[in-house]
Amino acid sequence: MGKKVEGPSFTVVYPGFDVRGHAAEHLGFWTISQTLPRERYRVVALLDPDSGDEDSVRELLVEGDQLIVGQFGSDIAMWNAGVSAASTAWVVLTEGHGLAQPAGLAALEEWISSAPIADAGNFSIVHHDDYLMARLSRRWFGVQQDLWSNEWTRLHRATYAIRREVFLKLGGLPPYGQFGVPLLSAKLAEEGYTVERVPGADVLHLDDDTIYDHHFDTIDFVVGECEARAASDPPFFEKYFGHREVFTNRLLAETSVLRPIFLACFRALLMRVLNGENLGNLPRVTVFLVGKSQLSPELRVSYSEAITKLDEALLLAPGVPNELRYRWFVRAHRRVVETQLLKWNRDKKRQTNEGLGFGQYQVTDLSPAFAAGFHGLEFFNEQPFRWTDRFLHIRFQKTHEIKTVSICCGEILQDPSINVLLVTCGSSLVPLESVSNGPSQTIEISVPPNLHRQARENGLSILFSPQPTAKGEHRYLGVPVFSITIS
Numbered sequence: 001m002g003k004k005v006e007g008p009s010f011t012v013v014y015p016g017f018d019v020r021g022h023a024a025e026h027l028g029f030w031t032i033s034q035t036l037p038r039e040r041y042r043v044v045a046l047l048d049p050d051s052g053d054e055d056s057v058r059e060l061l062v063e064g065d066q067l068i069v070g071q072f073g074s075d076i077a078m079w080n081a082g083v084s085a086a087s088t089a090w091v092v093l094t095e096g097h098g099l100a101q102p103a104g105l106a107a108l109e110e111w112i113s114s115a116p117i118a119d120a121g122n123f124s125i126v127h128h129d130d131y132l133m134a135r136l137s138r139r140w141f142g143v144q145q146d147l148w149s150n151e152w153t154r155l156h157r158a159t160y161a162i163r164r165e166v167f168l169k170l171g172g173l174p175p176y177g178q179f180g181v182p183l184l185s186a187k188l189a190e191e192g193y194t195v196e197r198v199p200g201a202d203v204l205h206l207d208d209d210t211i212y213d214h215h216f217d218t219i220d221f222v223v224g225e226c227e228a229r230a231a232s233d234p235p236f237f238e239k240y241f242g243h244r245e246v247f248t249n250r251l252l253a254e255t256s257v258l259r260p261i262f263l264a265c266f267r268a269l270l271m272r273v274l275n276g277e278n279l280g281n282l283p284r285v286t287v288f289l290v291g292k293s294q295l296s297p298e299l300r301v302s303y304s305e306a307i308t309k310l311d312e313a314l315l316l317a318p319g320v321p322n323e324l325r326y327r328w329f330v331r332a333h334r335r336v337v338e339t340q341l342l343k344w345n346r347d348k349k350r351q352t353n354e355g356l357g358f359g360q361y362q363v364t365d366l367s368p369a370f371a372a373g374f375h376g377l378e379f380f381n382e383q384p385f386r387w388t389d390r391f392l393h394i395r396f397q398k399t400h401e402i403k404t405v406s407i408c409c410g411e412i413l414q415d416p417s418i419n420v421l422l423v424t425c426g427s428s429l430v431p432l433e434s435v436s437n438g439p440s441q442t443i444e445i446s447v448p449p450n451l452h453r454q455a456r457e458n459g460l461s462i463l464f465s466p467q468p469t470a471k472g473e474h475r476y477l478g479v480p481v482f483s484i485t486i487s
Contacts (some may be wrong), residue, residue, distance in 0.1 A: 008042045008064070009112050010090035010161060012105070013082030016047040016057070017075040020097040020206045023047065024056035029099040029204075031060045036106040038062050044085050046070070046078040076180045080172040083164060091167065094123075094159040097206040101126075107200030108161055118196035119166045120188065123159040123203045132316075133214060136329045137207040152240065153195040154185040159203040166193055178217055179224030183232075186240035211312055211329070215336045222340040234364045234377055235384055243376030246338070250345035251372035251393055253300065258293035261391065261461045264424035265289060280421060281465045285390050297346040304342060308335040355395040355459070360485040370395050371484065375475055380410055380482075388464060388478035395459040396486065402455045406485040407443040407462075416443045419464050419479050425451045426458030443479070 012030050016023040027045060031038065043065040045057050051069075058067055066085055072078045075095060083091050090112055094100070104123065111121060125145075127138035148154045155162070157178070170187045173180040188195065208214040229237055229247055251257055265286040272279055295303075311332035315325050348369070356370050363386050364377070373392040377384055396402050409416040417437045423430035428451055438444035445462070447455050464478030 008040060008088050009109055010092055010105075011042040011044055011082075011086035011088045011164075012092045012094065013079055013086065014043060014045045014094060015072075015075040015078035015082070015096050016045065016051050016053060017072070017078055017096045020209070022056070023051065023053040023096065024060060026096065026099055027057055027060050029101075030094070030105070033102055034100065034105045035102050036109055040109060041105060042066075042086065042088060044068065044082040046072060046082050048072055074175075074177065076173045076175055076177065083167050083172065086164060089164060090161050091164050092159065092161045094203065095157065095205075098159050099204040099206065100159070101202040101204060104201045104203060108198050111198045111201070112161075116196060117194065119193040120155060120160055120162040120195045121198035121201070122156040122195060123161075123198060123201045125156060125158045125205050126202055127205055127207055131209075133209060133211065134207045135322075136326060137205075137214070139326060140329065140333070141205075152186070152189040155181050155188070155195060157181040158205045159201075160195075161198060161201075174228065176224030176228045178221035179228055182225075182241070183228050186236070189240065190236060211316065211332065215308075215312075215332070218333060218336045219340050222337050223344060226341070226344045230368075238377045244341065245375075246341040246345065248368050248374050249372040249389070250348070250368050251370075251395065252292075253297050253342070253345055255293060255296050257372075257393055257459070257461075258289060260427040260458055261393070261424055261463075262286070262289040262293040263427040264429055264461075265422060265463070267427070268422055268429055282421060282463075285421065285463055288390060297342060301339060301342045301346060304335055304339040308332055308339060311335060355397040355400075356484070356486050357397045357400055358486050360483055362483050363481050366484065373478075374481070375477070378480075380412060380480070383410065383482060385410060385412075385480045385482045387467075387475065387480055388462075389476050390466075390478060391461055391463040392478065392481070393459055393461045394484065396456055398456050400456065400486075401452050402447055402460070402486060403452070404447065404485075404487045405445045405460055406438055406487075407445075407479065407481055408483040408485070409441045409443065409480050410482045411441060412480045413441060416441055416479050419467070420462060421465050422463040424461045424463075425454035428454050430460075442485075 014027050014030060019026060031043060043061060045061065046068045047053055047057065048071065049069055054067065054069060061067060068081060068085060072081065079093050092108065125141060128134040170184065170191065174183050176183060208217065226247060229244065265282065269279065269282050269286050272282065311328050314320070315328035315332060354369060364384050371394050373388050374386040375389060377386055394405065413419065415437060417435050420435050420443060423435060423445055430445065430447065430451060434446045434448060436444045467477040469477055
């Protein structure tokens with residue numbers, strides 16, 4: 001064991017936000033209820049001006065502690081302000097509804113004094129067992145944390161300790177609501193910092209009272225993830241949080257994009273049938289587009305919301321077996337995530353002239369607002385690429401007259417143009433004679449002059465035949481895309 005730290009070694013940052021009770025009562029679990037003497041640590045409590053808890057919270061503070069009152073509006077803002085105000089080497093960040101168990105801070109001091117290699121330490125989270133949401137949450141959080149243990153180590157939002165200098169070096173908690181802590185965790189992992197569990201440090205998590213409260217937090221998490229994903233470097237973000245098909249391919253949720261593609265596919269299919277030509281994979285793609293092209297984002301959201309309400313009603317019904325109730329709880333949670341992703345995509349407004357201009361775009365530079373139809377990011381010879389799905393849709397700037405589109409497929413495909421099934425500008429077909437192999441395994445598409453206007457207004461869609469896939473690969477793989485060049 002290392003040398004005992006002289007003076008306070010850590011500061012508890014308590015945010016009076018989403019308290020689920022009274023702030024002073026909960027802060028008492030971090031102060032008067034602890035076995036560790038108060039002179040061994042500091043407390044920074046943060047409250048909004050209208051909390052009404054200032055006097056009762058101040059009574060729990062001792063010399064060296066701080067009470068900060070301000071218009072914070074979120075626990076993220078409170079945590080960041082609290083860490084900035086602290087002066088100890090370590091800080092403990094808990095939620096307003098987290099109740100430290102009596103020996104928790106003594107266990108933390110012992111862990112810190114042992115000179116841990118880790119730069120952060122999670123408290124163990126326990127739950128009540130006397131109401132429905134607590135029982136459901138206990139099982140659900142347990143499953144989530146088991147999944148996390150098989151990946152990179154994450155901070156537990158409920159309570160964790162972290163070296164103050166590391167927290168500040170990484171810029172603190174990003175302003176993405178419930179998603180702020182996971183994103184900070186990813187930054188820790190990316191920079192090589194480590195997270196351990198603090199032995200003997202437990203915190204009781206007061207779970208939501210209702211399923212609707214739980215879903216409110218879930219919505220906040222999804223919105224934060226979407227905003228963070230949109231603002232982050234794709235290789236970093238997908239490394240830690242994977243690929244969200246709904247996010248990356250949100251253009252393909254728009255009926256204004258899909259309906260013209262469907263009409264073009266149907267027209268091409270009819271022509272091939274009448275001419276006795278090989279249909280290839282065109283029937284499958286056309287059938288796939290039938291339903292997709294008719295369901296507007298509004299209908300998708302309404303349907304998903306209705307199914308969510310049904311799941312909520314089922315899981316709250318009396319007499320439901322526990323296993324079935326939990327299954328509906330998980331399904332409702334997933335529906336809320338799906339619904340919010342659909343809403344976020346629906347509400348993202350595009351300006352008239354948005355789209356790709358002239359130049360070369362690496363696949364990591366392609367905004368979901370301009371290009372869609374991709375699977376998750378992969379690497380070949382250390383170069384990032386994405387496989388397309390059934391088709392790739394590209395949107396151009398309205399002021400540009402697009403003549404040629406080049407899709408670099410790298411060294412994965414030697415004759416990539418043979419995989420092109422169809423090319424459309426809106427509902428107009430681009431002759432397949434306009435598609436050829438370019439240098440360095442590229443697909444060259446020359447847009448005929450009579451389709452320049454349609455390309456500006458409707459974009460370009462390329463449909464692909466599927467690649468042979470290994471057993472267990474359930475994705476539809478079109479072509480690998482390393483970059484796209486517009487001229």
